[in-house]
Amino acid sequence: MGASRAGRQTELTPGAQRVLQAASRLFYERGIHAVGVDLIAAEAGVTKKTLYDRFGSKEQIVVEYLSRRDERWKEFLARRLDAAGPAPRERILSVFDAAREWAQDRSAKGCAMVNAHAEISDPEHPAHPVIVGQKQWMLALFEDLLAQAGAADPGPAARTLMLLHEGALVAHGLDVFADPVAHARRQAEAVLDTVLGPDGGGLR
Amino acid sequence: MGASRAGRQTELTPGAQRVLQAASRLFYERGIHAVGVDLIAAEAGVTKKTLYDRFGSKEQIVVEYLSRRDERWKEFLARRLDAAGPAPRERILSVFDAAREWAQDRSAKGCAMVNAHAEISDPEHPAHPVIVGQKQWMLALFEDLLAQAGAADPGPAARTLMLLHEGALVAHGLDVFADPVAHARRQAEAVLDTVLGPDGGGLR
DNA sequence: TGCCCACTATACAGATCGGTATACTCAGCG
DNA sequence: CGCTGAGTATACCGATCTGTATAGTGGGCA
Numbered sequence: 001m002g003a004s005r006a007g008r009q010t011e012l013t014p015g016a017q018r019v020l021q022a023a024s025r026l027f028y029e030r031g032i033h034a035v036g037v038d039l040i041a042a043e044a045g046v047t048k049k050t051l052y053d054r055f056g057s058k059e060q061i062v063v064e065y066l067s068r069r070d071e072r073w074k075e076f077l078a079r080r081l082d083a084a085g086p087a088p089r090e091r092i093l094s095v096f097d098a099a100r101e102w103a104q105d106r107s108a109k110g111c112a113m114v115n116a117h118a119e120i121s122d123p124e125h126p127a128h129p130v131i132v133g134q135k136q137w138m139l140a141l142f143e144d145l146l147a148q149a150g151a152a153d154p155g156p157a158a159r160t161l162m163l164l165h166e167g168a169l170v171a172h173g174l175d176v177f178a179d180p181v182a183h184a185r186r187q188a189e190a191v192l193d194t195v196l197g198p199d200g201g202g203l204r
Numbered sequence: 205m206g207a208s209r210a211g212r213q214t215e216l217t218p219g220a221q222r223v224l225q226a227a228s229r230l231f232y233e234r235g236i237h238a239v240g241v242d243l244i245a246a247e248a249g250v251t252k253k254t255l256y257d258r259f260g261s262k263e264q265i266v267v268e269y270l271s272r273r274d275e276r277w278k279e280f281l282a283r284r285l286d287a288a289g290p291a292p293r294e295r296i297l298s299v300f301d302a303a304r305e306w307a308q309d310r311s312a313k314g315c316a317m318v319n320a321h322a323e324i325s326d327p328e329h330p331a332h333p334v335i336v337g338q339k340q341w342m343l344a345l346f347e348d349l350l351a352q353a354g355a356a357d358p359g360p361a362a363r364t365l366m367l368l369h370e371g372a373l374v375a376h377g378l379d380v381f382a383d384p385v386a387h388a389r390r391q392a393e394a395v396l397d398t399v400l401g402p403d404g405g406g407l408r
Numbered sequence: 409t410g411c412c413c414a415c416t417a418t419a420c421a422g423a424t425c426g427g428t429a430t431a432c433t434c435a436g437c438g
Numbered sequence: 439c440g441c442t443g444a445g446t447a448t449a450c451c452g453a454t455c456t457g458t459a460t461a462g463t464g465g466g467c468a
Contacts, residue, residue: 013444031323033237036425048427050445058426110322114374118319119235135380159381160391167371170318176339177363187364190398217414240455251416256457258414 016054018044024065028112032062032119059126062116066130069112073134076102088149089192092161095141096185099165103172103181110173111166138162149196157195161188220258222248228269232316236266236323263330266320270334273316277338280306292353293396296365299345300389303369307376307385314377315370342366353400361399365392 012020022043026035037058041048055061077098084094109115113131120127142161146154164184171180216224226247230239241262245252259265281302288298313319317335324331346365350358368388375384 015445030325031237033235034323034325037427038424047446047448049429049447052427053444109325110318111374114314114318114378115322117378118314118322119238121234121238121313132378132380135375135378139380156387159375159384159387162380163371163375163384163388163391164367165371166374167367167369170315170370170374171339171363171367174318174321174336174339176336176343176366180363180367183360183363184367187367194394219415241457242454251418252457253417253459254415262456 013054015044015046015050019046019051019054020061020064020068023061024069027062027065028109028115032116037061062120063127063130066113066116066127070130070134073102074137088145089196092142092145092149092192093185093188095145095161096165096168096181096188099168100179100181100185103169107169107172111169114166114169115173135162135166138165146195149192151195154195157191160191164188164191217258219248219250219254223250223255223258224265224268224272227265228273231266231269232313232319236320241265267331267334270317270320270331274334274338277306278341292349293400296346296349296353296396297389297392299349299365300369300372300385300392303372304383304385304389307373311373311376315373318370318373319377339366339370342369350399353396355399358399361395364395368392368395 019040023035023040026040026043037048037051040061041051044051051061055064077095080094080098081091084091113134116127117131120131122128139158139162142158143154146157146161151157164187168180168184171177177183223244227239227244230244230247241252241255244265245255248255255265259268281299284298284302285295288295317338320331321335324335326332343362343366346362347358350361350365355361368391372384372388375381381387
């Protein structure tokens with residue numbers, strides 16, 4: 001049910017949209033605990049009454065923030081995978097291309113899920129499955145893509161791609177060296193060369 | 205100058221040591237912003253007066269927490285590097301062995317520096333150089349070790365080892381799959397095979 | 409003996425936290 | 439006209455935040 005790509009955004013009242021937009025920016029830039037609901041309401045041009053009428057609690061805003069960010073990343077990635085064409089090797093590398101662009105203009109401070117996990121200790125927190133779920137989804141995606149590329153045992157290679165991907169996001173967030181996601185993509189190529197053969201999956 | 209491995213810990217009064225110990229545990233397990241000074245003092249069996257007499261501010265406790273953790277990791281790593289012997293290849297791999305043990309019994313929630321960075325937005329925060337400094341130190345360490353192993357161009361390989369290392373810590377903290385640091389070590393071996401040759405650096 | 413240091417106990421200040429309450433405006437719509 | 443949904447403005451709740459103040463205890467040391 002619903003307008004697929006338009007998403008649930010349109011279900012929100014204008015004020016609620018501004019609340020979520022402001023909260024998402026503030027949570028990512030300053031951290032979840034460092035941002036109070038008064039600031040969110042002020043930045044959204046909304047009173048706390050409206051904020052609580054729409055979301056009920058700060059915790060729920062956090063869940064919406066992470067869920068929607070997860071959703072937007074998956075949609076962004078899906079478009080890039082479509083654009084990459086059918087060649088399995090290129091599809092895998094397009095994940096890193098997508099991550100690079102995403103990191104450059106939406107993730108200057110690293111992965112929002114990893115950062116949120118640093119602040120949410122309680123595994124019972126409703127945001128916890130969203131965070132862990134995205135990482136497991138990414139691992140499963142790498143496994144699927146590798147299997148489609150003809151890898152005999154996609155598990156280990158998928159885990160390697162996972163490490164390169166996560167490591168690159170951290171290095172990008174802390175600005176350890178220039179363009180770490182591009183470096184991760186080059187290493188992913190080497191992994192694919194080993195697993196699939198130098199032209200495996202690509203031109204077969 | 206001073207008692208090298210004994211560290212600055214002995215310079216602290218008994219109460220101050222307990223404060224720092226309690227704060228370090230709480231900051232790591234629950235996050236920095238989620239922990240107040242009242243809780244720290246209570247857990248340390250100390251009054252807030254003592255806490256402020258010794259440290260002056262919560263911010264300073266945060267700086268001490270990260271600095272000392274950084275210091276302990278470097279000391280731990282130095283001992284593992286010594287124990288690894290002179291063979292450059294084994295020395296590089298011993299970094300991952302050290303990281304594995306460190307992660308298993310002191311970093312169940314991922315890298316403390318990365319987690320702290322998620323909460324500290326201000327680059328002017330006195331803890332910021334400690335965080336970024338450790339990552340740059342690790343990158344420089346990989347470069348040094350690779351150069352000692354005879355790598356012609358240690359830069360790119362060092363960055364790859366960095367991505368594997370950071371990615372493994374994240375995967376470990378989020379429990380994405382089992383024993384990611386061991387997996388990172390195996391991939392590091394493959395990197396060394398490529399850069400140094402299958403027995404390069406090791407037996408020469 | 410007398411001093412100093414580390415520490416305890418208690419209370420409080422000023423600000424901010426998440427969350428709630430009352431009362432009002434205003435546009436769209438049947 | 440009158441209703442409803444969305445939002446505004448303001449005031450308040452109890453709790454907690456960082457940080458400070460006053461007063462007192464007890465051991466080591468010269």
